[in-house]
Amino acid sequence: MSSGLKTVLFAALAVLGFFVPMALGGSGAIYAACVLIAIFAVMSYGLDIIVSDLGEVSLAHTVFFAVGAYTTALLSASAGLGPILSLAGSILVALAVAALLGLVTLQLREFVFSLVTYAVAVVAATIAQNWSFLGGSDGLRGIPLFEISLLGFSARNDQELWPVAYLLLVVAIYMVSSFRRSKLGKAAMMVHLNQRLAVTSGVDPQRTRLQVFLLSAPITASAGWLYAYQRAYISADVLEAYFLILMLTAVVVMGRRLLLGPLAGVALILVQEKFFSFGGYVDKIILGSVLIVTLAFLPNGIVGLFAPLRSLFPRRTMPLGKTIPERS
């Protein structure tokens, strides 16, 4: 497929996606589910580029989500700022936290990296529960409506919040897709697959890691930003294991490095939880089991299951490098 055609197709898909909740009946529950799916998918895309491209597992992404949510709650409820400024604030704080965490963990790899990021998440949860500045165990209440007076836009319910959530989702997907085509994305892949080759090709692995980290954190934090408005209050439960497991499952369940994988993963999980729920505890068991089964038995995700079908549709293999002109 030529890249021009691909762009047109993606644009068409992006426009069509907006009407999904309407096509499904447009009830309040549908809009609520769709807004949450969009928010959690954005949250997962932040983690996706760390797991799929950089090849490390950050367990501290719930912290970035919480940073976005708490910053928004503080800026909007206490300081009275609007959504655009609170988004800017969330991104700035997330960048600062990511820079700090990135620098501290720069030397660490694989499981020690994950261990430290997990510990950061657990400690962040105890701090959020105990620090009165963040509302302690009661959390922060009184987050105002999502209102941009400049545009005369205000969202009183999930249906009215949907355009914002969908826009955020499209922007996040666009960012991930441009990242994968960018120099940084290629460098990250090289560091992931062959660090020695990366170093000899002039790629600085630690710099690359830090840059990818700094790109990833604001994406997850912007999901926290919208989540604060959607829920109207924020408490330490944004740091619960649920969000971590949700993100990880969404990233791996469909198959790694699929552009729409995390979105489909989140959609699958949330549809089960919202419309086919067996109660909170059984849902926990289901979500955890999906994660276990995917990683232990389906290394290429659900999409990988259908890989053998692909051979039924023979395709022209893409030429490597320059195309050789055909001889007549």
Added chain:
Amino acid sequence: MNLTQQLINGIVLGHAYALIAIGWTVLLGVARLVNFGHGQMYMLGAFVTWYGISRLGLPYILAIPLAMLIGVVVGYIMQRVLLQLTLKQDLVSIMIVTLGFGYVLHGAAALFFGSTGQILSTPLSMQDIYWGDLWFTYQDIAIVVVTILFFAALKYIIDRTRLGRLARMVAEDPQLAELAGINVKRVYLGVFAFEGAAVALAAALVAPRTPILTSMGFEEVIITFVVVVLGGIGSVLGSYLAGLALGLFVAFFGAFVSPAYAMAAAFAVLIAVLVIRPGGLAVSPGGR
């Protein structure tokens, strides 16, 4: 005499921490495996002990082996599922899968035991000892004694017995061990079953000190990280000393600064160590 009381608290806590972490220490040192479901396995051990005593009417001394047996079963099942990943040494996937197991255990425990908090009281935890103005319980003494015995036995097994040599060989070079006719899979399964039993034992002894909830387990994981990393990953003796140091630190920090932030502070120490000395984290094969 507040200082002496804190010293006693610190020593008891320290032995508790060392015992909580020992399963992970062996897992890492002997098999180079990780288990992020460790905290939830601790929770399960505590609840099985509680269930054994208060619902089945077992004496405490029989509830402990029951909890350990369940721990062995859970550890075995986990490793059974993980086996392919273990043989590939895919640590990243192992990590996430064990995290998933922890989540499933939490859901299952809440379903079975209910989500309300319980008090696990044992015959030992009910008996206080007053010594001048110092206070502790028989449970505290049991924790210290069992930990010391457990560590001594483990050190002996790893260093001096055939079983220990086998496990160390598998850790050093799984392929070579396989060639030498060792059933590597069995060693991995055994090590994970040991991890399950060890953490259940720790839970049965330590959990009576605080109320138990099915949502607990995260603090125990942090404790374990700190002990394992500070002790020099995989070192049995190192873990014991690191556990003791952490216990004293938490007791004094909790008494003089703030009990709510004691874990956060302990973790800050861990970060400092990691930043200053990242090379000191190399896994010493064989877990000695």
